[in-house]
Amino acid sequence: MLKDVPAELFQKVKDLTGIELTDNDKAYQDSVQIQLGILILQLFNIRQLKQRGFKPDAVAGHSLGIFAAGVASGSIDEDDAIKIVYLRSEKMQESYPTGYGMGAIVGLTRREVNTLVKKINEETQPVFTSNQNSELQTVISGSIVGINKVLDLAKSNGAQKAVLLKVPVPSHSPLMQSVADVLEKALADVLINDPNCIYLANYNGHAVRKSAGIKYDMINNLVHPVYWDTMMDVAKEMGIDTSLELQPGQTFTRLVKSKFSDFRTITMNNMNLDDIEFLLNKWKRG
Amino acid sequence: MAKRSWTQNRDAKTAKLASISSILDGKFVKTENAKELLESVINSGDRVVLEGDNQKQASFLSQTLASVDPEKVHDLHMIMSSVSRPEHLDIFETGIAKKLDFSFAGPQSTRISQMIADGTMQVGDIHTYLELYARLYVDLIPNVVLVAADKVDHDGNLYTGANTEETPVIVESAAFKDGIVIVQANEIVDKVPRVDIPGDWVDVVVPADEPYQLEPLFTRDPQNVTELQILMGMMAIRGIYEKHNVQTVNHGVGFNTAAIELLLPTYGEQLGLKGKIVPNWEVNPTPTLIPAIESGWVKTIHSFGGEVGMENYIAHRPDIFFVGKDGTMRSNRAFGQMAGQYALDMFVGSTLQIDQYGNSSTVTNGRLSGFGGAPNMGSNPTGRRHSTPAWQSLRPDDDPLGKGQKLVVQMVETFGSNKKPVFVDHLDAEEVQKEAKLANVPIMIYSEDTTHIVTEEGIAYLYKTDSMAERKAAIEAIAGVTPVGLRSDSKQLADLRARGIVALPEDLGVHRSEAKRSLLAAQNMDDLVKWSDGLYNPPAKFRSWS
Numbered sequence: 138m139l140k141d142v143p144a145e146l147f148q149k150v151k152d153l154t155g156i157e158l159t160d161n162d163k164a165y166q167d168s169v170q171i172q173l174g175i176l177i178l179q180l181f182n183i184r185q186l187k188q189r190g191f192k193p194d195a196v197a198g199h200s201l202g203i204f205a206a207g208v209a210s211g212s213i214d215e216d217d218a219i220k221i222v223y224l225r226s227e228k229m230q231e232s233y234p235t236g237y238g239m240g241a242i243v244g245l246t247r248r249e250v251n252t253l254v255k256k257i258n259e260e261t262q263p264v265f266t267s268n269q270n271s272e273l274q275t276v277i278s279g280s281i282v283g284i285n286k287v288l289d290l291a292k293s294n295g296a297q298k299a300v301l302l303k304v305p306v307p308s309h310s311p312l313m314q315s316v317a318d319v320l321e322k323a324l325a326d327v328l329i330n331d332p333n334c335i336y337l338a339n340y341n342g343h344a345v346r347k348s349a350g351i352k353y354d355m356i357n358n359l360v361h362p363v364y365w366d367t368m369m370d371v372a373k374e375m376g377i378d379t380s381l382e383l384q385p386g387q388t389f390t391r392l393v394k395s396k397f398s399d400f401r402t403i404t405m406n407n408m409n410l411d412d413i414e415f416l417l418n419k420w421k422r423g
Numbered sequence: 424m425a426k427r428s429w430t431q432n433r434d435a436k437t438a439k440l441a442s443i444s445s446i447l448d449g450k451f452v453k454t455e456n457a458k459e460l461l462e463s464v465i466n467s468g469d470r471v472v473l474e475g476d477n478q479k480q481a482s483f484l485s486q487t488l489a490s491v492d493p494e495k496v497h498d499l500h501m502i503m504s505s506v507s508r509p510e511h512l513d514i515f516e517t518g519i520a521k522k523l524d525f526s527f528a529g530p531q532s533t534r535i536s537q538m539i540a541d542g543t544m545q546v547g548d549i550h551t552y553l554e555l556y557a558r559l560y561v562d563l564i565p566n567v568v569l570v571a572a573d574k575v576d577h578d579g580n581l582y583t584g585a586n587t588e589e590t591p592v593i594v595e596s597a598a599f600k601d602g603i604v605i606v607q608a609n610e611i612v613d614k615v616p617r618v619d620i621p622g623d624w625v626d627v628v629v630p631a632d633e634p635y636q637l638e639p640l641f642t643r644d645p646q647n648v649t650e651l652q653i654l655m656g657m658m659a660i661r662g663i664y665e666k667h668n669v670q671t672v673n674h675g676v677g678f679n680t681a682a683i684e685l686l687l688p689t690y691g692e693q694l695g696l697k698g699k700i701v702p703n704w705e706v707n708p709t710p711t712l713i714p715a716i717e718s719g720w721v722k723t724i725h726s727f728g729g730e731v732g733m734e735n736y737i738a739h740r741p742d743i744f745f746v747g748k749d750g751t752m753r754s755n756r757a758f759g760q761m762a763g764q765y766a767l768d769m770f771v772g773s774t775l776q777i778d779q780y781g782n783s784s785t786v787t788n789g790r791l792s793g794f795g796g797a798p799n800m801g802s803n804p805t806g807r808r809h810s811t812p813a814w815q816s817l818r819p820d821d822d823p824l825g826k827g828q829k830l831v832v833q834m835v836e837t838f839g840s841n842k843k844p845v846f847v848d849h850l851d852a853e854e855v856q857k858e859a860k861l862a863n864v865p866i867m868i869y870s871e872d873t874t875h876i877v878t879e880e881g882i883a884y885l886y887k888t889d890s891m892a893e894r895k896a897a898i899e900a901i902a903g904v905t906p907v908g909l910r911s912d913s914k915q916l917a918d919l920r921a922r923g924i925v926a927l928p929e930d931l932g933v934h935r936s937e938a939k940r941s942l943l944a945a946q947n948m949d950d951l952v953k954w955s956d957g958l959y960n961p962p963a964k965f966r967s968w969s
Contacts, residue, residue, distance in 0.1 A: 246843065248788060248854075272841055343537055346516075367789065370533040375509045 138165075138385055139178055146177045153216060154223040168305070172201055172226035173219070175385060179205035180215050182383040182405050189414050195335035195344070195377050197368050200268075200308065201225075203339055203354055205383060210332035212351045217327045221355065224323050228316040229306050229359070237307040239267065240277045240284040244297035250275045253290045257283050265310040268363040271392055276302070276362075278310035313359040320356045329355070335375055342367025344375055365389075369396055379420060381405065381413070432601035439464045439603065440626065450579040450628050451611075457487045457629045464603050464627075467497045469566040471520075472559070472597070475505040476588040476756065477527065477795065478640055478728040481571035483607040483631035485510050488569065493518045500524070500547070502563055504555055504589055504756075505795070506531050508636070515544045524563060526550050527795035536791045539859045549791075549865065551798040553760045556589070559596035568597040568604050571635040574615050575608040579622030582615035585729030585737070585752040586637060590620060592757040598624035607631040616749035639731035639962045641707045643681040646947045651879050654928065654938035655834055656682035657690055659771070661931040662882045663832055663875055664691075664700045668812040673705045673763050673800050674771035679834040681711040683771070685943040688718040705762045708733045708744065708752065710961070713954045714944035716743055726752065727759035727796070732965075736958035756796070763800035768813035769830035770800040774867055775839060776850050779895050779907050781870030781885055783833055784852040791859060794867065801868040803829040817874060817886050828886060831868060832875040837903030844905035846898065870894070876901060880908075881927040888924060900925045 139147075139160040147158050150173055158164075158174055165171040183205060198206030204222050207213040213221075242250055247269055254266045254277060264283030268276040277287050284301060291299040307313065329348040336345045338354045342364035345351060369392070379401040382390045387404040394402055401420055403413055428434070440447070443463045446456040461484075465471060473488065474481040489510035499520040503511065506528040514520040515538055524547035528535045538544040550558070559565065570590050574582040583590045597604050605627045660683065663669065674680040691697060702722035706712070708730045715721045724744050729737075729752055737743075738750040745753050763770060774783040785792050807829065809815070814827035835845045856864045874886040876898060883897040900916050902908030919925040928935055945951045948961050 244842075246788070248851075273843075341537070342533075343541075344534070367533060370790075371537075374531050374534050 139174055142177055142181045146181060149216070150177060150219055150223075153219050156223065168230050169223065169226040172222055175201060176204060176219065176222045178385060179383045180208060180218070183209045185410055186381075186413075189410065191414075191417060193334050193381075195337060195372055195375060196332070197337040197365075197372060198339070199363055199365055199389065200339065200358065202383075203358060206336065207329075207332075207351060207355065210334050210336050210351075212330050212332045212336065212348060213327065213355075221320065221323060221327065225316065225320060225359070228319050229308070229313075232313065232316055233306055236281055237279065237305070237312070238281055238284060239302045239304040239306075239308060240288050240300060241302055242275050242277065242288070242291045242296050242299045244273055244295065245275065245291060246273065247275050249294065250277065250287075250291070253287050253294065256290065257286045262286065263307075263310075263312060265307075265312075266362065267309040269366045270363075271366050271396060274366075274392075276309070278307045279312065280307070308359055309362050311360055317357050317360050320359075324352060324356055335372075337368040337372060339363040339365075339368070342371055344371050365392070366396070369393055373397060379403075379417075381417075436601045436603060443627075447627070449577070450622070450625060452627055452629045454630050454632055457483070458490055460605070460627065460629065461487055462491050462495045464605070465491075465496050465499065465567050467495075468499065470500045470502060470563060472502045472565045472568040472570075472593050473511070474568070474570040474589060474593055475503045475507050475511060476586070476590075476728065477505050478637055479571055479586040479588050479590075480508055480636040481569050481607055482508060482636040483629070483633070484569040484571070484605065488519065489513050489517070491519060497521075502555070502559070502565060504552060506535060506793070512538060512544075521545060522547055524548055524550065524555065524558075525793060526552050526555050527793040529792040529795070532790040532792040535793075536789055536855075536859065539791065546859075546861075549793050549861065551794045552756060552796045553764065553799045556592045556757050556760075559592065564600050565593075565597050565602050568593050568602060569607070570594060570604070571607050571631075572609070572620070573634075574610045574612045575606060575625075575628050576612055576615045576622070579606075579625040579628055580615050580618045581606060581608075581620035581622070581625060582612075582617060582749075583619040584616075585734055585754060587619055587754050588728045588756045591755060594620050594624050603627070605629065607635065609634040616751065617747045619753070637731060639965070641676040641709050641730050642732065642962065642965055643676070643678055643709065643711055644948055644965055645681070645685055645711060645943055645945045645950065648678050648682045648685065648940070648943060650938050650940060651836060652679050652682040653686065653940065653942060654933070654935060655679060655836075655877050655879055656686045657933045657938060657942075658882055658926075658928055658931055659683060659832065659834060659877050660686060660691055660696070661694070661933055662926050663769070663830065663877070665694065665696055667768070667816045667830060669700055669768045669830065670811060670813065671703045671705070671767045672701050672769045672771065673767055674769075675773050675797070676707065676709060677773045679773050680771055681709065682943070684709065684711045684715055685945055687715045687720045688944040689942050691720065692718075705759050705767060707754075708737055710948075710951050710955075710959055711945070713951050713959060716740065717954050718944070725759060725762060726754045727756040728754045732960045732962050735960060736955045739958050760796050760799045763796070764802070764804050765807060767800075767829065768809075768811055769832065771832040771834060772797050772801050772868065773834050775845065776852075777833065777835060777846050777876065777898070778850045778870075779846070779848050779898060780891065781873050781876070781894055781898055782850060782866045782868070783873070784850045784865060784867045786850075786852040786855050786865040786867075788851050788854065791855060791865070794865070797867055801831045801833075802872045803831060803874075828874060829872075830874050831872050832877060833868065833873055834877045837878050837880065837901075837905050837908060844902075844907070846902040846905040846907040848907065878903060881925055882931070884924050884926070887922075893924070897924050 196206035262283035264279035267278035288299040339358040340361035572581040817828040819825040888894040899911035
């Protein structure tokens, strides 16, 4: 995954966190390794794009992705992003060693999922409606017991798909408050600038132009659902018609393409920089 | 007691215009002085109409307004028929504006919901078009109006051309009540092709940095019409247009109604209906009407606005369209909406949700799209008295003083494009009312005004029902396998069919197997160009062949 990333970024991570990143699948079982690995890959991508002179009109990160979005919009510097992501991933890992996670439901609206979650959620088996990835793709988060019960209900209520995700943490739910508390203290001393473009916030899907909204998102996005679907609606309403997805994957390109078929999309994962530059310039000319 | 002045508003306007004398040359202000102009003549708290029509956008003035210093100009009360552009809402985030009265916000429906929810914006009312225009003359009289023109001559006469749309109704509300009329112009000319707004009504003209925004919103490529839409179109033609002898019509701009336009010259012809139904239209000049015009079905069309690419075709068909001496169309949304209320036999529309009672709405969770014109077109003004066969055909037999009714038809497939049922027990709009704290549930067309619903299953003749229970049963009968539809049973359906309250395709003599794309008078954009004798010029994004 990180074969093109310069050694200097690996060294930076080591200097700032003491973590030695290992670029193989086994190491990526560890959530600190995978989160820092993805972050430096994205920081490298941002450098590559900057070098070619491209500036975004808007940035949108999904969960961990908000830190790369913060760097791309000039709100936070690379070093601070690495330090915060390190802390965030460590605290996430420590928070719920067993029995918690996330599930995905496809084919029901958020309102329908909410109704099912309400039936199951209680103190002994907490479960919450979480990320909205598209109109009919909703994530739930909480205890495995609660999640499984909601997934069963979803299947019997017409969901096309209802599966447990390979995520060991109940992210983007109120259960993550302790991590947010730690991040609040850590981010108190970090300089967050006003973004130099629109920043689409996870926690409420709004277009943010001030540092306060970004700081809130960086502290609290783990406690709130990621309103990705709303973020994309708002991006379109702000006049955005082109998306570029940083590495490693193409999940978000697929989501945007199925939502807005006329969007022009680029995934850095399967396109080289010269081609990207050619396309962006061509589209700019119209 | 001091003598009261009765010219305070006029004096204030004179003073405002005097304050910009240094940048004013006659009626003209230079492009680069536009920001100073707005900062000088707009007072904080003013009521300002910004021309955002369904199609035409005063985009230079909206961008300029968004750039003014919020310290100098703030807390404006904006009045806009259509909220379409990002900066229409940006001005609420920066504090330049505070309150909004509007009709339609489809292109900004997510952000407007967010701003209402978090208090960034206060909403006066969400209006239908006619309610908004009418209130410009009563209790929303503007202090300043910002509008767009194609061409302006040196006396300030405006040429607004095919997309005149709302400009007259907006300008008149200010020009005769001491409001200030500011116009952005695509071009300054010695002589305008025709005078759409007299220069007398105009205070300030600013040449725009680029032409106003105009989008081809109503062009539908025949290639994307589905066989289900063709089936529903055939049913509507037989079971409604023919049955009620409909002469005058407005219909929506979706693919359902595009299918009907393309079926008239083929299927309508086979039925021998040519010359018998729908000669007179109130509708935008949609390209899919070209075959029906060319084959002699359509006699006249008046339009709310223009449609990009249709200019030359319209110029060559002045017998059909409203065309000035200069050869370009004149549109007028206010008159078009009035015609919809008082002149037409029938409105045909589509929607996103219909509840078990027959109320419909396009407002869904998290999106406040507003109303636009459909609630005006899709309602039955109770003061009407028409002698037309269509109106009379809805008159009850058993009441000598009974009135007829305007036909209001909803055409929907039972499941939407998101695979969710269109027929629901309760509209999302009910929730949205609570979330956005609206005075009224944002229903688009009320059940009592809806006379027919067409689905791929059949037609429900709601006007024939005489109780809510029967109305619900009629809706269930055509609601397919939605939860609402599953409440219907075969015995109930047979009874409703026997009494003519519900008709299935076979009851109308419509064969499902005949609903083929080959039945469309035009299969694609190229066919439309051919029908038009090469006069129609599709916008680039609709040109797959070039």
